[in-house]
Amino acid sequence: MTVSFRFARLRDLVLVVLAFGFVVWLTLGAHAADLLNVSYDPTRELYKALNPVFAQKWKAETGEDITIKQSHGGSGKQARSVIDGLDADVVTLALAADIDAIAEISKKIPANWQSRLPHNSAPYTSTIVFVVKKGNPKGIKDWDDLIKPGVAVITPNPKTSGGARWNYLAAWAYASHKFGGDEAKVREFITALFKNVPVLDSGARGATVNFAERDLGDVLISWENDAFLAVNEFGPDKFEIVVPPTSILAEPPVSIVDGNVDAKGTRKVAEAYLSFLYTPQAQKIIAHNYYRPIDEAAADPADLARFPKIKLVTIDDPIFGGWTKTQATHFGDGGIFDQIYKPKS
Amino acid sequence: MASTLAAPAAPAGRLFPGGLVKPSALPGFGPALGYTLAYLGLIVLIPLGALALRASGLGLSGIWAIARDGQVAAALKITFGISLAAALVNVVFGLIVAWVLTRYDFPGRRLLDAAVDLPFALPTAVAGIALSSLYAGNGWVGSLLAPFGIKVAYTPLGIAVALVFIGLPFVVRTIQPVLADLDSEVEEASASLGADRLTTVGRVVLPPLIPAALTGFALAFARAVGEYGSVIFIAGNIPYVSEIAPLVIVQKLEENNYAAATAIAVIMLLISFAMLLLINLVQAWSRRRSGHV
Numbered sequence: 354m355t356v357s358f359r360f361a362r363l364r365d366l367v368l369v370v371l372a373f374g375f376v377v378w379l380t381l382g383a384h385a386a387d388l389l390n391v392s393y394d395p396t397r398e399l400y401k402a403l404n405p406v407f408a409q410k411w412k413a414e415t416g417e418d419i420t421i422k423q424s425h426g427g428s429g430k431q432a433r434s435v436i437d438g439l440d441a442d443v444v445t446l447a448l449a450a451d452i453d454a455i456a457e458i459s460k461k462i463p464a465n466w467q468s469r470l471p472h473n474s475a476p477y478t479s480t481i482v483f484v485v486k487k488g489n490p491k492g493i494k495d496w497d498d499l500i501k502p503g504v505a506v507i508t509p510n511p512k513t514s515g516g517a518r519w520n521y522l523a524a525w526a527y528a529s530h531k532f533g534g535d536e537a538k539v540r541e542f543i544t545a546l547f548k549n550v551p552v553l554d555s556g557a558r559g560a561t562v563n564f565a566e567r568d569l570g571d572v573l574i575s576w577e578n579d580a581f582l583a584v585n586e587f588g589p590d591k592f593e594i595v596v597p598p599t600s601i602l603a604e605p606p607v608s609i610v611d612g613n614v615d616a617k618g619t620r621k622v623a624e625a626y627l628s629f630l631y632t633p634q635a636q637k638i639i640a641h642n643y644y645r646p647i648d649e650a651a652a653d654p655a656d657l658a659r660f661p662k663i664k665l666v667t668i669d670d671p672i673f674g675g676w677t678k679t680q681a682t683h684f685g686d687g688g689i690f691d692q693i694y695k696p697k698s
Numbered sequence: 699m700a701s702t703l704a705a706p707a708a709p710a711g712r713l714f715p716g717g718l719v720k721p722s723a724l725p726g727f728g729p730a731l732g733y734t735l736a737y738l739g740l741i742v743l744i745p746l747g748a749l750a751l752r753a754s755g756l757g758l759s760g761i762w763a764i765a766r767d768g769q770v771a772a773a774l775k776i777t778f779g780i781s782l783a784a785a786l787v788n789v790v791f792g793l794i795v796a797w798v799l800t801r802y803d804f805p806g807r808r809l810l811d812a813a814v815d816l817p818f819a820l821p822t823a824v825a826g827i828a829l830s831s832l833y834a835g836n837g838w839v840g841s842l843l844a845p846f847g848i849k850v851a852y853t854p855l856g857i858a859v860a861l862v863f864i865g866l867p868f869v870v871r872t873i874q875p876v877l878a879d880l881d882s883e884v885e886e887a888s889a890s891l892g893a894d895r896l897t898t899v900g901r902v903v904l905p906p907l908i909p910a911a912l913t914g915f916a917l918a919f920a921r922a923v924g925e926y927g928s929v930i931f932i933a934g935n936i937p938y939v940s941e942i943a944p945l946v947i948v949q950k951l952e953e954n955n956y957a958a959a960t961a962i963a964v965i966m967l968l969i970s971f972a973m974l975l976l977i978n979l980v981q982a983w984s985r986r987r988s989g990h991v
Contacts, residue, residue, distance in 0.1 A: 555930060686958070
């Protein structure tokens with residue numbers, strides 16, 4: 354009696370262990386030929402278009418099947434997931450500061466990552482533009498129009514959104530040139546701008562939804578590519594894009610996560626994936642998805658025509674001095690952005 | 699000795715001769731307690747311990763400095779203030795809802811009763827998106843309020859709406875069973891003895907409900923303090939105006955400032971714990987006073 358009872362329990366135990374092992378084997382097995390691309394919100398559609406093309410190319414070259422998984426979210430949050438252990442093979446984030454954070458804290462990426470690929474490791478660029486209601490009822494043409502009383506401006510929170518940091522810096526670049534670098538006046542301008550912001554969403558997509566669906570605000574400051582997507586989706590009869598004469602050159606960079614690809618044995622395919630982004634084939638898709646291509650010759654002229662030539666200030670301009678400095682001065686704890694909201698005491 | 703052991707109505711918690719625990723008719727205290735401790739340890743105590751450990755690197759003075767930082771202090775004030783207000787609103791209206799659902803029978807009562815649980819089941823982000831689209835200036839409710847100059851979404855009022863929404867079931871579900879156990883004969887007796895309606899409600903119906911209402915209040919309050927998903931969509935998230943403490947935690951994490959984030963979490967934990975303790979004390983006091991459980 355007792356013996357058979359014990360036996361039953363032992364058999365159950367063995368079954369449970371076997372079942373568990375099977376699940377683990379399935380999970381690990383399935384992941385062997387997977388590549389995980391951890392990216393930010395507005396690249397969802399871009400990588401959806403790029404990934405199957407790369408998979409096909411890889412299959413043709415090596416005979417291997419590859420599935421590329423996409424993960425999207427706020428750029429800062431995505432970087433933190435990788436720091437905390439999300440086993441991304443490649444990161445394609447909104448700004449270099451986020452990849453710097455991964456390199457510095459998790460040590461899974463070498464500090465010199467940005468020099469490993471051409472063009473500062475940014476295979477495509479974008480800029481910051483305005484989306485307004487059809488007919489532009491408030492007559493918004495340039496950054497100056499955003500600080501007028503009665504104009505409600507929608508932008509996400511630079512503390513949580515990479516895109517919002519570009520928005521903020523584009524405005525800063527404009528004001529800095531306007532006031533000849535007088536920082537007190539530039540701060541005043543930025544403060545006035547953010548006084549016109551009724552809602553600070555945590556991410557770029559949330560801000561777009563607030564503007565387009567909730568009818569909130571008169572102007573949305575947005576990634577150029579997201580602006581095109583929003584106008585397409587919510588109706589060209591309702592919204593239009595206004596490109597200011599000055600803006601910022603947004604360089605969303607990419608990198609492999611060395612610590613992860615070495616552990617998973619995916620270095621070769623991950624490197625091929627990022628190099629693929631620079632090929633004419635990928636550049637054409639990039640331009641078609643509203644990102645500005647590095648290689649304009651590869652792009653469809655009709656796609657290129659959508660990007661007006663404007664004055665673009667880079668993050669390495671002396672008024673910013675690179676991401677490390679900018680991040681600390683503007684968006685760090687107690688930085689200029691925090692001071693904007695500090696009540697006068 | 700033996701007679702003490704057999705005494706049936708010994709108060710709980712007393713030390714019993716021959717052991718620390720009151721003997722029970724059912725065996726199995728050892729494994730059950732072991733399981734309880736292991737489970738609570740894994741699920742509650744170890745995570746909280748890790749939290750405290752992570753924050754302890756800052757020291758008490760460091761945590762205090764963070765609590766006094768303008769933006770953090772403002773967010774804590776907003777979180778706890780609005781949570782308190784929302785829990786108060788829920789006690790009043792939850793009581794009415796519970797009363798209607800237990801005391802009257804009407805078509806659709808069961809449906810309404812089931813609807814009370816919806817805020818439990820709904821993912822908080824869904825609730826937040828639904829509420830903000832409803833209360834935005836162009837939403838169904840928001841467009842009705844707009845002519846009166848009342849803005850709900852993207853203001854502190856919006857936070858209150860979200861917190862009332864997610865807290866309601868806690869109050870209703872704690873009051874309902876007590877209300878169902880309450881004999882309506884007592885009210886009838888009170889009425890037949892000449893008490894008017896207000897006296898009957900105030901002196902006969904309400905007192906036994908107070909402990910349950912307090913429990914519901916405490917649960918709704920605790921839930922509101924920790925609420926994130928539904929609030930960020932409707933709050934507006936403007937620092938010093940409509941920014942809740944959990945969002946400040948997220949921002950500190952964005953800055954990879956884990957120590958500050960956990961410090962704010964510990965501060966919230968301490969305030970919540972103090973408030974729940976206070977509510978428990980009031981509850982015990984009112985239970986002793988009214989003699990109801």
